[in-house]
Amino acid sequence: MKMPDENKLAKQKKRNQSIAFWIFRLLSYLIVAILFAILSFIVFKGIGVINWNFITQMPEEGMTKGGIFPAIVGTLCLVAGSMLFAFPVGVLAAIYMNEYVKDGIIKKIIKQMTNNLAGIPSIVFGLFGMSLFVNKLHFGDSILAGSLTLGLLALPVVIRTTEEALKAVDNTFRHASLGLGASKWQTTRSVVLPIAFPNIITGLILSIGRVSGETAPILFTVAAYFLPKLPTSIFDQAMALPYHLYVLSTSGTNIAESRPVAYGTALVLIIIVLIANLLANGLRKYFGKKVKMN
C-alpha cells in the first residue's frame, strides 16, 4: 500500500486554504466596495447641488429648483418629537428591566414584546399610526402623529442600547452604593446612570440616525407632498427629507428636471446618517466602552 505523500498533502491543504481565504477576502472587499459605490455616487452627484441656498430656501417651480428647507425643518421636528417620546420612555423602561424587575415571567413577557416590536416592519407602524393617531385620536396628518409613530418605532432601539449600557456597569458599584445605605433609586440615579451615560447617549444618536431616514411610517401620518411653508404647530403637516426624496424620484411633476434636487436631498440624508454614525463611534472610542447594536 502506498502512503500518500505527506508533503503533497500539506501543500494541497495550504493551497486550499489560501484559495478559500482569498475568496473570502475578495467578497468582503466587494461589500465594502458596494458601500463606497453607493456613498460616492451620491456624494459626487449631490455635492454640486448643495450650497447655502439649497438648504435654506423653499422649493420652487414644481420642486425642480430652489431648496429643501421645509423638508429639513420637518425632519428635525420629527426627530425631536420622536426622541422626546422615545428617549425618556425607553431609558426608564430599560432601567426597570435591568435594575428593578427580577428574572421571571414579567421580565420574559416584556422582553419578548420589545423584541416583537423591534421586528415589526416600518410600514405596519405606518398603518398603526394612521389608524390610532390620525383617525381614532383625531390628530390628523400632523407632526404629533408622525412623531409618536416614529417614537414607537425607535423605542425598542433605545431600550436595547440603554440595557446594554446598564449591563456594562460593574455590579460592585451597585453593591458599594447599596451597602452605604443608599436606596435603589439613589443608587441608580447617582451611581449607575452617570457611568452608563455615554453609552446611553450613543444609543440615542444611533436612533436619531435611524429615525431621520424612515419613510414608510410617515407616509400616512405626517408627510406632505409639497408645502412651501414651515410648520407652526404640532398639528401641522410637514415635509420630510426621506419622503421628499421618494416623491422627487418617483412621482414628481418633472422627474428628469428634479433629479439634481433629488441627488442633493439624498446627500443631505446621507450626511445626517454619517454624522450620527461618526459621532456614535467617536463617543464609543472616547469612553472606551462599547454599546452593541442589534
Add this chain to the structure above:
Amino acid sequence: MKTFYKKFSEKFIEGLLMLSSTITTLTVVLIVVFLFKEGLGVFNKKPVEDGFVIALNKQNPVNKLTSAQLKNIFDQKITNWSEVGGKKDSIILFRMEDITNYYSEEQIGEKFERLPQCIGKVVDSLPNIIAFFSTKYLDKNFQGKQLDIDKISFKEFFGGKEWFPTAQPSAQLGVLPLILGTLWVSLGAILLALPLGLAAAVYMSEIADEKVRKVMKPLIELLAGIPSVVYGFFGLVIIVPLIQKVFDLPVGETGLAGSIVLGIMALPTIITISEDAMRNTPRAMKEASLALGASKWQTIYKVVVPYSISGITAGAILGIGRAIGETMAVLMVTGNAAVIPHTILEPVRTIPATIAAELGEASNGGLHYKALFALGCILFIITLIINLTVEYISNRKKYNNR
C-alpha cells in the same frame, strides 16, 4: 416623616419605571387590536362598493355571481349567461352612463329626476341584461332582481389571483400575487446576500486581523444605517437602467432589481449576527482542532461554522425578515405590477409596497382601506413567525450548551 417621604418617592419612581416598561407591550397589543380589527373587517364587506346595486331581469334564473364572474362579465370575458349557469343567451351590459342609448335627455329629465324609472324600464324590458348602478337611482317599485353578492371569503382573499381593489363593479382582492411577489423578491435577495454575508462574517471573525476588523465593522454598521429610501433611489438610478441594458428589457423595474437592492440591505443583519455567533466559538475548540494538525481553513469549516450554525441560521432568517418587511426601496425599483411572477425579470409587487402605494388613495374605512389593513395583518404575522423562529433557534442553542 423623612423616611416616609423617601419610601413614597421610591415607590412612585418604581411605578413610573414599570409603567414605561409596559409601553412596548401595550404598543404590540394595540397594533394587533387595530390592525386586526380593521383588517378582518374586509371579510364583512361585499366586493361591490357600498351604495351600488347589481340588478338582473326578474326572469333570469341566475341568483348569484361570484366577484370573479362579475369582473369577467363586465370585462366582456364572459359574454353568455350559460357560462354562469343561466339560459343560453348573450349578456347585455348596462352601466349608468349607458342610459342615454335607451332614453333621450328630455325623457330622463334635467336633474335626472326620471332616471330611476328609466333604469327600471330598461331592466324590465331586456331579459338578458345585467345592470350596475347607484342605489340613488333605484326605483321604489323596481321590478328587476337585485343580485345577491357574497361577502369576501377567506378562500377568495388568499387564493385569488387578481388584485384590482378599485375595479368596478366588483373589486378583486386576491392577495396571492402579492404574497408570491414578496416571497419571490425576498428569496432572491437572500440568495444573493447569504453567500456574500457569510463570507464577510467568516473573514471578519476568523481571517482578518484586528486592524482590518476595526475598520470594517463600522463600515458594515454604516451600511445598515443608510435610509431605505436612499437605497431605493440608488437602485432606481443605477441598478434599474443597468438591468434594462444588460437583459435588453422594455423596463428595468423588475423583481431582480428588488432582490439586488434588498440583498444589499439584508447584508448588515446577516454579517453582524453570524459574525457574533462565530466569535463566540470557544477558543479551546479551535485550538484543539489546530493542534490536531488541521489548517485554519479546515478549522473554520469543520469547527467554527458547525458550532455557530444556529447563529448563522438566525442571521439568515432575520435577513429574510428585513427583506420581507422592507417598503420604500422595493416600492421604488420593482415596478409594482400585481401579477404572479414567472421569471425574475418581470415587474413584481410586494405586500409592503402595495400598502405604501395604495393607502393614500383608499377612502377611510372602505373596502380597499380594510383590504390594505388585512395585508398589514399578513405582514405582521409573517414577521412574528420569523421573530419567534429566531428566538426558538437561539434559545435551543443556549440550552444545548448547558
